Amino acid sequence: MNPLPYAREQCIELVRQMLRIRRFEETCAQLYGEGKIRGFLHLYIGEEAVAVGAVPALHADDAVVATYREHGHALLRGIPARTIMAEMFGKSTGCCRGRGGSMHLFDAATRFYGGNAIVGGGLPLAVGLALADRMQGRQRVTACFFGEGAVAEGAFHESMNLAALWQLPVLFCCENNLYAMGTALDRSESQTDLCLKAESYKIPARRVDGMDVAAVREATLAAAAEVRSGQRPVFLEFRTYRYRAHSMFDPDLYRRKEEIDAWKQRGPLHALTNQLRAQVVFDETDFQQLEDQVSTELREAIAFAEASAPEPVSDLHRDVRAAARPKT
Amino acid sequence: MNTMISYRDAMREALREALQRDARVFLMGEDVGMYGGSYAVSKGLLEEFGAQRIRDTPLSELGFVGAGIGAALGGLRPIVEIMTVNFSLLALDQLVNTAAALRHMSGGQFHVPLVVRMATGAGRQLAAQHSHSLEGWYAHVPGLRVLAPATIEDARHMLWLALQEDDPVILFEHAQLYNVVAPLAPDAAATVDIERCRIRRAGRDLTLVTFGGMLPPTLAAAEQLAQQGIEAEVIDLRVLRPLDDATIGESIRRTHRALIIDEEWRSGSLAAEISARIMEQAFYELDAPVQRLCSAEVPIPYAKHLEAAALPQPATIIEAARRLLGKQEAVTG
């Protein structure tokens, strides 16, 4: 077994964050079954090491652009679990006042720019955020998360080119979980080497084991530093896997159970927990303590969402345009 | 003997018939094959017709819609599925700038026999990037024929007729209709065309004009109005471009009042176009100004109660109909 990547406390914190996302989403699935959460719900279960490794490796004033599979990123960015939960309950206390739901979490305070349900839709946005930083002389990184399915969209290629051409501080984080809905990577890409695509735009690219939270963290720290100081884009491909179906509507008939099981063997949460157990003082009680912390937060989030008021229907039209036009 | 069949299954039967009858027909789109279609319309077709004719595409709407245009130019009869009208915006360029314009700008030398199917509409709490009704955007464009099958018969039989056209046809399938089950008569094909609207319910007091996903709530409202002694005529547009002015006009000449129910936003909607045409063509037949009931002018919100409030509902249709008839007192039941 490999040595622990970090000191005991830091490893425990990584486990705690992965557990937090895992339990949060398991609960979401359950609440979906109860009809409390509706719409499309895309779970990140299995992929937690990517967000847990990458998001906290950014600075507080960096920006994050994500997809519809973004609960984990949102939690890690610091959006309170209670306002995320309330959003999914469609309540007025939700981070988007019930307008967005699971696929559209936004938070200005943490520079979390969504929550985008158009595949590839976030990439040009990230390019623009970085352009604004560059033009205004700010040393910030815009981290853009997207699935490998997005790589087929024109928006991906146009964004790669712009970011490289204008030398913009974007950290492209491709979460390659091998399937875009039911379409496997090799059934949708003539060139399945995603790093090569980025490199063809002269963007430095690295492939990272997305099931290894420390590898993700180290790669992101290094890449973000490079983007920040070098003022140019970097592309990271995280190899990962989603355990659950694409969404709550997906019968998941396009992959073999053995394949799913094989990836589960490498599950990031178990891997690091077992490593901790084997190598330092960390036992069932310690783990249970994490479970308790996580479940307290979760219970509180659900109670908050339940107790919150729905948006008044009279406010249906708010926030389409600014309430008042600027004085000219 | 009538068979009970869902809208989804009727659509699949239509695809199957087209693939069997015409070797030039093939289906392509995201997850139409192995996954079975995002709304399960094409489920089982890959096994039956193989990967050449049930063609999974990468996520590249502009690319594969454009490829559909090229394949049509090359002698095939492609059916392209786009998951949802919101995603069709990524392909709008190919549809408007090429498919719709090619016959005209080539001086009649080229034409594009392409059928594009897509889901549309709200009602499932999918929020602002999956729920819109943009049929009118397509109906705005010369060179396209735009269809909105709202019944089992139309779902089953419009596709084949669309494939007989020598120019592009856009077919909108409202996501709320897929699970509707209704009887289908063996000779239903005879009742389907892609030129005229259909009167789904006869009535003398006012005309309710609607299409697509708004047909069921409009018919429900008409039934309740009947219980209140108001006989509404319900017109299902079916063909959103070109509009069948004649049938609408005839109905107005009988009822003298019109309410248009349209899930699009009101500004610049099909409802606006129809209203203008009634004004132009039947103004002196009207006993009251034409009324419109459309979606609230907001990106469709996620929360159930907000989404419901944004969309026309049987209750609001009844209310608008009664107002049109000058009956504004509170109604119960």
Ligand SMILES: Cc1ncc(C[n+]2csc(CCOP(=O)(O)OP(=O)(O)O)c2C)c(N)n1
């Ligand atoms: C432009 C567009 N086309 C299609 C869809 C439907 N859709 C939603 S997610 C998805 C698969 C995306 O796969 P990937 O980018 O790999 O991300 P993952 O879901 O695996 O995280 C598809 C086809 C969409 N949301 N947007």
